[in-house]
Amino acid sequence: MVQNIPLLSTLEKDLGYQFQERGLLEQALTHRSYGARNNERLEFLGDAILNFVIAHALYEQFPGAHEGQLSRLRARLVRRQTLAEIAREISLGDHLIMGTGELRSGGFGRDSILSDALEGIIGAIFLDGSLESVQSNLLVWFKSRLEGLSLDDSQKDSKTRLQEFLQSQGAMLPDYVVTATIGKAPDQVFTVECRSDMLTGTAQGEGGNRRVAEQVAAAKALHLLGVVVEGSGDG
Helix, strand or coil, rough: CCCHHHHHHHHHHHHHHCCCHHHHHHCEECCCCCCCCCCCHHHHHHHHHHHHHHHHHHHHHCCCCCCCCHHHHHHHHHCCCHHHHHHHHHHHHCCCCCCCHHHCCCCHHCCHHHHHHHHHHHHHHHHHHHHHHHHHHHHHHHHHHCCCCCCHHHHHHHHHHHHHHHHHHHCCCCECCCCCEEECCCCCCEEEECCCCCCCEEEEEEEEEEEHHHHEEEEEEHHCCCCCCCCCCCC
């Protein structure tokens, strides 16, 4: 299990960290379908470190927030979807080491596998360097997401509100379709359309990543449906 060195160097550049022990990076990239030496233990370690670093960042950023608000904000940042988005921004899927079955089934693009590998890398950086090393990298990776937060984000976001409204009406859950992508990471602009049988107009949103674009589209869908939203937290 030896990754192509130039490819690993490219990944290290995208990560913003150069490993002293390349074997740790390779292990972090290895899915359990490949063999016994995989990223599950590193993922366990990385998950704990990620939660600590993000909790500390939020504690410093929102001195007036109570525990419940901080917990909800942290949950938004460390959830699988957010980690998978960051993994895609650094093309992590191109570097994964997986068994043939997972490769054939498109595992390199699956949220769960991408987010697990990113947590594995967090654990690997900690072991290869220090807590300070991994903390500085995490704050860079999450910089735009942290800066875009407000305490309103600790409330239900537009996608959650829309889902709950549609369920209350006995309707199907909405679909979010990417209709356009302009530019290259990290300066991409995504256009997403929210589709539902209950909508009579077009609910379309734009954002610097898919998550933001989906939230904007969901907010427009709520407006079209006449749902009154107060204090929306869609940062």
